Amino acid sequence: MSRIWIMPLAAALLIGCSEEKIPEPARPALYVVAQPELAQNLGRFAGTIEARYESTLGFRVPGRIVRRYYDVGAVVKQGDILASLDPTDQQNNLRAARGDLAKVQAQLINAKANARRQQELFDRGVGAQAQLDIAQTDLKTTQASMQQAVAAVNQAQDQLSYCTLRADHDAVITDWQAEAGQVVSVGEEVVTLARPDIKEAVIDLPGPLADALPTGIEFRVAGQLDPNVNTAAHVREIAPQADSATRTHRTRLTLSQTPAAFRLGSSVSVTVSSPIAEHFKIPLSALQETDNHSQVWVIDPTTHAVNPRDVTVLRRDAHNVLLSGGVKSGDKIVSAGVHSLNPGQTVRLDKESSQ
Incomplete structure (x- = not known):
């Protein structure tokens, strides 16, 4: 009798074990970390470092x-x-000017002696007033010629120094x-x-951008060989007339700092951006659209369970989508296979995908 009861009991236990549900293994998931973007990239332009003066x-x-x-x-x-x-011509001119000066100096000595002699004769009453007047006039004329000859020598010396x-x-x-x-x-x-003490970055901006720069526009100047060497900059001057061939405006930027690597003539890359409201860029594959609303799947950092979250789409392109709300900085968002997820499903963080 005991065997009759033992066999049905064992069979019941086996049936109960077969009906117990085996836990489903966590599904691997690719994800991206939401990083806020506070600036809109307006382009990157090649430039050079030049002296301001x-x-x-x-x-x-x-x-x-x-x-x-x-x-x-x-x-x-x-x-x-x-x-x-x-300097041959200038040296000859200087010699000629000095010769003229020596000649006038001799004439001046003679004119002074004649004027003094005529004055003495007139004072003794034996000289004529007319002769005295002629002698004094010759002296003044010779003195003026002397000044002119000195100026000519100085000018000739200057001309020689200009060589x-x-x-x-x-x-x-x-x-x-x-x-x-x-x-x-x-x-x-x-x-x-x-002058190497004051340097600036020089780039060529397209006409539409140069004509209507957004308020608060930001420039970041980085070295072509080492982008880690960079500094902020602001517009000092924009050429009013566009280049006839490229239709761009030559723009000069004042650097906030001047790294030693920014030598005159070195090539730089200038990134132009404009501050905007906080938004997030994620891969288009992370977005799921159902019933006229958009959502993403956010991974709980503690339990690794996924749950949908409604988001606001600002714009999208062939590869990425821009969100203006619905996620926070640091959220881990599933980036592939979102259409096969269920709320509360546990996933295994495989690796972070590149945006």
Whole structure:
């Protein structure tokens, strides 16, 4: 009798075990972390670092360049000689002016002696008034000629000094427009100097953007070789006239800081952005739209359970969607397979996907 009862009991126990539900394994899920975007990217433009102050120098006298003392990129101090002309003509002019001065000096000595002699004769009553007047007039004329001759010598000396082109301030040579042996005229551009102490970034902005820059626009200047070297900037000057070929406006930006890596002529990348209300950009695959409303699946950070959350879509493109509300910074959002999820379902965090 005992065997008869034991067998049905064992069978019942086996049936009960077979009906017990086996827990479903957690499903792996790709996810993205919601990061707020507070600025709208308006574009990235290539630019260069240039000196804010540049000057182009030329000779003040015509002549043939006999020597250039520095090459492009050289650092010069105020007063350093940059180039020189053949001084032969100016030296001859100086010799002629000095000769004229010596001649007038001799004439002045004679005129003074004659005027003094005529004055003595007139004082003794043996000289005529007319002779005295002529002598005094000759003296004054010779004195005026003396002043003119001195001025001519000074001018000739200045002309000779102008054969030497000197730096008018501490600078870096950025360009030569004339070569040794070339004949230049007065004021013709010879060399360009840039002051290295104040630098700025120069870019070309498209016409529509340059004509209507948003309020609070931000510029971030970064090195092409090392983007980690960067600084903020603001507009100093926008060319009023667009380039005839590119239809862009040359824009000069004042740097908030000047990193040592920003050397004159170095290439930079300038990012232009405008502040906007907080929004979040997520992959389009993370968005689920049902019954005329949009939602995303948010992963609970403690239980790893997923639940839908309604969101407000600002705009979308072929790959991403921009949300203006519904999520918070740091939320983990499922980025793939959202149509097969159920509320409260537990997922295994596989890896964060790139946006």
